[in-house]
Amino acid sequence: MTDGTRLLTILLKASEKAANIARVCRQDSVLFKLLVQEKSDEEKNPRFFQDFKTLADVLIQETIRHDIEIEFPELAKMVQGEENNIFSNTLGESVIVEIQSDSDKTTALLAKVMASEWETAKLLASEVHRNIDLSEVPFTVKIPADLDICIKDIGIWIDPIDSTADYINGGETIDIESGLHLNGLRCVTVLIGVYLKSTGDPILGVVNQPFYTNFNGMWKGISYWGYNKNGIGECSIANGGDSNKVAVLSRCEDDYLKNKLLANNFTMVEASGAGYKILSVALGQADVYILSKGSTYRWDTCAPQSLLLSLGGGILDYQKFITNPDSDDLNVKYLTSSTNFSNSGGLIAYRNKEILEILKFILCK
Template sequence: MNNGSRLLSILLKVSEKAANIARACRQNDALFKLLVQEKSEEEKNPRFFRDFKTLADVLIQETIRHDIEIEFPELAKVVQGEENNTFSNAMGESIVVEVCSTIEETTRLLAKVMGSDIDTAELLASEVHKDVQFLDVPVVAELPLDFDIDISDLGIWIDPIDSTADYINGGEKVNGATGIHLSGLRCVTVLIGAYLKSTGMPVLGVINQPFYENVKSIWKGNCYWGFVENDIRKSSIDKEPNDKMIAVISKVEDVGIKSKLLIAGFTLIEATGAGYKILCVALGHADVYILSKNSTYKWDTCGPHALLRSLDGGIIEFQTLINNPDLNYVDIKYVSTTNNFSNSNGLIAYRKFEILQTLKSILCK
């Protein structure tokens, strides 16, 4: 198996392992209440009055890093994510959360975080060390076996649980006309994206929805992937989108922008989760995701961006389109030379290029 196909297989399997951890934490009430911890002021996303960091976030991130390192040791140092791996237990003790070499060692480490609760630590450690097979991944397309990738040129961004507030609060709100979820567990995603360090462009992306459907009180997931490099494009999504004049936006989008879109005939859907909103565009449920603010980060968009690129779409900078409408569109890049990882110029995520021309005529007046 070529390196590209091999890496994709690993990312899909570890995304499902991540989904298993997220579901295990969410379905155990006692464990779930134990794990929720409020973020420090330095770590808060400014869009939210309250934001949360959970052990599930940290554990998933470190599990993804660990499993990638087993197969591709050279990638371990280029895996970046939203969370730091230091967690404080109820006694105020700071503990570095990591995946140990054995399930027993991981259990003992997690038990320190959870006040010596061996039972729940064993539950989580068993998920971390579980041998997930490709057939366990709920993906609709067969894995391609014939594409390669330059491992030495890769960087990786991960978001272990995108839309943490929905993960914590639950509840489901759906727009009946479009079927797009406005909030709730369906909006929660695990996001993994690989980009080329030489160009900053995303080339391989995985989106896993741990809470896609609830069957007899058991949550089941869904998973999507995309790969693009030069003229090669492969994806688990093959359905062609139809023009719907639907834009997904955040709940805090600028009033003036919303007004222009409404006047132009767009239906606006305010949904949570950047990863979920981009997935809605990839699946053709919406034409575009528009965000004028700097409230998303590289880990939110790298994986979904690769998926869109595999479908001939992309993610460009919102402010560049508005300020320089006559210039070529500028894709978001993922090489960062600072500690500011936000997409500071906002974003426009699209699947069909023609929508950008439409938006230019609407927004640049």
């Protein structure tokens, strides 16, 4: 098994462990309310008046980091995520959430966060330290045995729970015409993206939807993966799909862009979660996701961008595209020299290049 295949296997198992933790954290509504903490002004997404992190966010991020480090110790410092790992308990004490050497020690640490809720802390710790078998991960396409990745040249971005507000609020609203979920738990994703430090190009991504189906009150998820290098793409999502001119947007999108799309017979759907919106493009449920604002971050886009690249699509910088759509320097990249983690120029996520010609006519004239 090559390092690339081994890494993808680890990321898939880590994503399912993350999904299990996310589901466990929502089982007890009273306890769940104790786990929600408002972010500081420095951490908030400027789009939102309130932005929250949860213990699930922090615990998932640290669990993924921990599991990657076990298999690839050299990647320990190369794993970055949205959340810091400091959480305040109900007594006002700050607790650094780190995965301990065994389940008992992790239980003791989590109990500090959760006002001595030892049984729940033990349950979460058991999920953190449980060995996940690949057969437990819900994906549909066999992993190739020869994925080529140079471990020394990669960095990793994690969004432990993308669309935290929907994770907290729950619920579900569906657009009948497109079948897209506008908000709710279906819009929640776990995102793990791998990029090349030498070029900033995404190369491997895993997207897990922990709350994909609900049967008798029990949630089950689904996972997707994509690999792309030197024009060779492997993906768990099938190719194909005709354009229906469906554009998925954020609720904060400018009326100028909406009017342009409406005038050119696009159906517009406003949905939650950057990860979910990009995934909907990869799955062919939407033709394009357009965001004119710089309100997404590297952890939002690295993983699903890898899926799109493996399918022949990608994510472009919106501002660069409308200024010079024929430039060779439009792709969103992840170079480590930058300290600004936002996709400040906005983005255009697409699966089929034909849609870019339509957008060039609409947006660049």
